[in-house]
Amino acid sequence: MTSAFHILHLDSSLTGPASVSRLLSRETVDAWRAADPAVRVTYRDLAVTVPPQPTPETVAALRLRSEPASAQGRADLASINTLLEEFLAADAIVIGAPMYNFGVPTQLKAWIDALAQAGRTFEYTPQGPRGLAGGKRVVIASARGNIYSTPPQMQDKDFQERYLVAALQFMGITHIDVVRAEGVNRGPEVRDAALASARAAIAQLFAVQEAVAP
Ligand SMILES: Cc1cc2nc3c(=O)[nH]c(=O)nc-3n(C[C@H](O)[C@H](O)[C@H](O)COP(=O)(O)O)c2cc1C
Secondary structure, three states, rough: OOOOEEEEEEEOOOOOOHOOHHHHHHHHHHHHHHHHOOOOEEEEOOOOOOOOOOOOOHHHHHHHHEEEEEEEEHHHHHHHHHHHHHHOEEEEEEEEOEEEEEEEOOHHHHHHHOOOEEEEOEEEOOEEEEOOOOOOEEEEEEEEOOOOOOHHHHHHHOOHHHHHHHHHHHHHEEEEEEEEEEEEOOHHHHHHHHHHHHHHHHHHHHHHHHOOOO
């Protein structure tokens, strides 16, 4: 028996129903379901079930493969490993990713911190680091108030999309698409154009998928 293609749908915005990244991640998953009704979706809201911050105890436990001494440390380690197993089990991940203060929300950073485990998602070799979690597809549903993708003087201020792509590539993931609404705080016209552009990118993703994967 073959198991259904499994999508992990994540959100991390703290702006509730006003969230643009939540809108785009949901529309991405809806478009995916429309293209392949058999997909199975697991949803996780990182703003609700907040991943633990790394602590000296959890970092030591992961590095030394030891049991944390405190009950809090053991609970944190269990949560971290739940996130890791959920990530490893997914064929694809749709990440709702706002830009906050040039980077990602701390909740999304803590999710990456939970996954970046030596021996599970990457390893170091004499030739350099090697990703161990390849073969997955990722779609980043990105929202940001200002525009960073085109003005050359803004591109190096993007620590949100570029950070996520770098961290996922480090873990071996090469198939990463970004659907982006940027400039959403620059007035209604720019916001409407940004949403239209993101929606066109979502449609394009699944138009391509249907063409290459009958
Ligand atoms: C706490 C906070 C920090 C933000 N920092 C930035 C920023 O550094 N650069 C930017 O362009 N927009 C920034 N914004 C605007 C958001 O990127 C924009 O509102 C986007 O829609 C956020 O995604 P969301 O709607 O899914 O929460 C910030 C918004 C919030 C709430």
